[in-house]
Amino acid sequence: MDIDSSEPMTDVQEKPRKERNTDHKVLRIHTEDAQNDETAEGEFVERKTRPKRLKRKAAGETSEAMDTEATVPKKPHFAKLAASQQMSGKAEFRKVRIPPNRLKALKENWLEIYNPIxxxxxxxxxxxxxxxxVEIxxxxxxxxxxxxxxAEDFVKAxxxxxxxxxxxxxxxLDDLYLESFQVQDVKTLRGDHLARAIGRIAGKGGKTKFTIENVTKTRxxxxxxxxxxxxxxxNIAAARRAISNLILGSPPSKVYGTMRAIAAKVHDRF
Incomplete structure (x- = not known):
C-alpha cells in the first residue's frame, strides 16, 4: 500500500503560539466598547509614552540640573590685603649676627645699609x-x-x-639668591690639602675666582x-659645579674649558 507523503500524518492542527508582550506593545482584545475604538480587533498598538522608571529618572536628572544651576555661586572678589593685614597685625622680627671682622665695615657703611631698608x-x-x-x-x-x-638676605650678604x-x-631683584657651602661638603680635606683646594679656587691673584664670576655672572x-x-x-648651579671640580682636584685649565663651553651656550641662548 503506497502512502502519499504529501498528506499530513495526522489530522491534528497546530495551535497558534501566543506572542509575548515585548517592546512595550499590548494586544487589544475585543470588548463591548470595541465598537467605539478606531483600532481593529486583535491589532498591536505601540505605546508612545515612556515607562514609569525612565520618567522618574529623567525627572530626577532635570530637577538636579536645575538645582545645581540655581545654586552655583559667583566667584567672590576681595580687595588686596596689605602686608600688615596678612601678618595678622603682629610685628615680625629678624636678627642677623655680624662677625667681628665685619663690625668696622658695618659702621662705615651703615647709612648705605639703613636707607634701602x-x-x-x-x-x-x-x-x-x-x-x-642687626635687628629688623x-x-x-x-x-x-x-x-x-x-632685608635679612641683604644684611646677611x-x-x-x-x-x-x-x-x-x-x-x-626677586630672582637673586645667596647660597653658602663649605669645602668639606664636597670632599673631606684637612691641613695642607684644604689650603691647596682653596688656593685652586682663588687662583693666582684671584684670577680663577674672577673668571668664574664673569662667565657665570655671579659674585x-x-x-x-x-x-x-x-x-x-x-648661575649659582654653574658656579658651584666649577668650584666643586676645583675642590676635587681638576686643574684650572680644564675648568676654563668648561667655563668657555658654558659661556658659549649662554651666548647662543640670548
Missing part, C-alpha cells in the same frame, strides 16, 4: 651693640610680605663679605673654608 622696604632696623647683631622689624607702612626676607652694591641687588666670596655665591638659581 627703611625707604624702599618700609621696615625698622637697628644695630644692637651689646649683642652685635616690620611696621604698619610695610607693603610687601617678602620685604622682611629681602653684607655680613659674609659682599660689598654693599652687590648685596643691594637682593633688594631690587663669590671666600670666607676661610666657606664659599658664598650670589646670583640666580642657574
Amino acid at each position: 627703611v625707604q624702599q622696604l618700609f621696615l625698622q632696623v637697628r644695630f644692637n651693640i651689646k649683642m652685635r647683631r 622689624k616690620t611696621s604698619k607702612e610695610t607693603k610687601e610680605v617678602s620685604a622682611l626676607q629681602k 653684607f655680613s659674609v663679605g659682599f660689598e654693599v652694591a652687590d648685596a643691594l641687588a637682593l633688594v631690587r 663669590i666670596v671666600l670666607q676661610e673654608n666657606k664659599i658664598n655665591i650670589l646670583g640666580t638659581f642657574h
